Amino acid sequence: MKMSDLTCPSCSASYEVAESISAKGNPGHAQCAICGAMLASWQDSKLRAYRLVLAPEHKYSSVPVPPSPGC
Numbered sequence: 646m647k648m649s650d651l652t653c654p655s656c657s658a659s660y661e662v663a664e665s666i667s668a669k670g671n672p673g674h675a676q677c678a679i680c681g682a683m684l685a686s687w688q689d690s691k692l693r694a695y696r697l698v699l700a701p702e703h704k705y706s707s708v709p710v711p712p713s714p715g716c
């Protein structure tokens with residue numbers, strides 16, 4: 646499993662991309678869940694999963710960030 650990060654070029658939402666090397670998938674495409682922009686498309690038979698990790702509005706909110714757990 647190969648992990649990478651992707652940012653929507655349209656609305657700056659952050660995505661985590663999981664790409665499986667062993668599992669077979671189908672050609673397809675990924676669209677932004679927030680604004681619907683095309684994030685990526687592929688023609689090979691790799692299995693890819695896009696997960697929204699940070700909605701763009703969170704970047705600009707004034708909500709205090711909780712301290713990191715595990716200290």
Ligand SMILES: [Zn+2]
Binds near residue numbers: 655656658678679680
């Ligand atoms: Zn977007």
